[in-house]
Amino acid sequence: MNKKTIISTTEDIIDNLKVLAIEKETVRRKLVLTANKLALTAEKLAITAEEKEVVRKKLATTAKEKEEVRRKLAVTAAKLALTAEKLALSAKEKESVRRRLVVTAAQLASTAEKLAATAKEKENVRKKLAVTAAKLAITAEKLAVTAAKLAITAEKLASTAKEKETVRRKLALTAAKLAITAEERENARRKLVVIAKEKENVRQKLVITAKEKELVRQKLVITAKKLKVAYKTMEQKVIDRTKSLEMVRAKEEAILMSIGDGLIATDENGVIILINKTAQQLLDKKSKEMIGKIFTEVVEMHDMKDTVLSADKHPISIALIEKRIVTTSAGSLYYERKNKTKLPLAIVATPVILDNKVIGAIKVFRDVTYEREIDKAKTEFVSLASHQLRTPLSAVNWYAEMLLAGDAGELNNKQKKYLDEVYKSNQRMVELVNALLDVSCLELGTFVIEPESTDILKLAHSVINEQQQEISRRKIVFSESINDTTPLIKADPKLLRMILQNILSNSIKYTQIGGKVSLSIAPEDTSNIIIKISDNGYGIPKNQQDKIFTKLFRADNVRDKDTDGTGLGLYIVKSVVENSGGKIWFKSSIDEKTKGTTFYVRLPINGDWK
């Protein structure tokens, strides 16, 4: 093989190797593709496996629930079996009773038969008695014969009577002698007749008098008739008048009775004289249980601490004693019904005054259960929202914070920057949630306000300190002029802090880098202090100045510059200031020469915090 051949062979080999290399590269690429596809498939399988796991967990949960249901069913079945046994037992008892009844029935049947036999025997006896009676009739006839015999004996006795007549005549003689005595008696009688005649004279005189009396009587009868007629007319008039008065009264009573709120009227001693239908329904008491009784004795009221109200604390008692209208806030008092349920009430008790004298009182009340439920639901929503919204925010906060602090190892600059954004955004979310919660609390009136003697100077310094970092960051020229003679003011420190913190942070936030912000606090007069916070910042456009205290409003010119800010701060501040009996206002300009904003807050020293 010469050199040329070797070269050409070598070139061939090189060519072949190149071809092989290209083929290998092709194969390798195919393999890479295949590997990628496999990786994709593996991922999909992993996802499917996760889904399966989820399904498996759900099935496990379902299985548990089924097991629970099965157990409950088993318990129910056991109870049913017990019931069945009890039923079987009672069936047996019933059977034995039934058998005893059958035996008793048989005994009764035999007794009935015996009674029938006795009846037959009685019939026989009766027949025998009839025979005996016939025999007795015969005996009676015999007795009649005996009677005739006795008559004969009587005649004999009559002859004996004649002898007795003789004896009688002798007795008549004796009587004549007695007649002489009778004449003497006649004399006496005549004297009596004379007396009788005198009596007759007297009687005739009396008759005359009687006639006169009769005349008088007849006159009286005429008068009486006239009176009767007059009386009847009168009576008719009275009936007519009474009827019309009753109509008026019934109408008035019907009006009172039909009022949709509960109504109870008492006299000056607190004795109930009227109770309308709604009141009867609300108190679950009938009119007859109440009328004529002293209100405080039949209606027991409780305050929110469950203490029974003493008689003199009842709104109606206060109205009667102090001669003023008493209004209770919804649900501050409640009545316990017979069934122990509570009935929260809103009450208005009014004294009834006639000729400057209290003659009674009227109490109007209504059920505020529904209003209270709504209030409760609102409060519950706020506390739930505060808790639920803040929990994930706290977790993000804390973990981001730990990562940023390097607790889990050092981060590179880019990682730090990104995480810082996460942290800041989350921080803004926290602020937004807090502001929203403040707003709902203010609007619902569930803010707990605890006014105390507060040193506003100390508070202002603490707020300024908090803002110091932001002041330096924005290179703000900050000046303060806090008058040492500013007195302590009666205010809720946490709300006062809210006012200062919101306005000051706004001033700093909405002033260009290197701008000026100043704060001054001084007494205005003996009863007020003035807080003034000024800046030479962006200002508020004139056409939007009337909206800045509106909830969620943000002015256009700051919206472009800064995405931070909730649009709630000034809304909250205004509510708080006005709730404390104070006033807030501002001056602002966006003119290049005069640009900036000044906020003024006037607060009463003896704050009237609501």
Added chain:
Amino acid sequence: MYLYKKNGLELISFDPNKVQPYKTILIVEDEKSLREAIVDILHTKNFLSLEAKNGKEGVRVALSKHPDLILLDLIMPEMDGMIALKKIREDSWGATVPIIILTNLSATDEEFMNSTTAQKDTLYLIKSDWKIHDIVKKIGEVLRISNT
């Protein structure tokens, strides 16, 4: 020196010379992520930790292990923090143990404020308003105060 982490599943070694004496903090918190964050940060600051997932467990652990300080959440299942607080305070040891209420319940909630006013000495921190490092600082402060 060892310390149990995450319900005793993991052991972490500690340099006993760093902190003397070791303080044990009981964290009563139903939210796992928050509980673990606090446990982690406490461990890096050489505190020992005990955990409870609800008020009931919290009372049991507190009264049996006598931690040096308790971090107590309010809204929890089984038994809420207010009841747990009351139960711990009823115990002769628990009457004086420092307790920090660490909650997300708004402090303006009337009902809860009324019940906590009786415990004015108890610290009330809103979780979302507090940095986790500041919470640890606060724990340090409270423990120093309660030591003197």
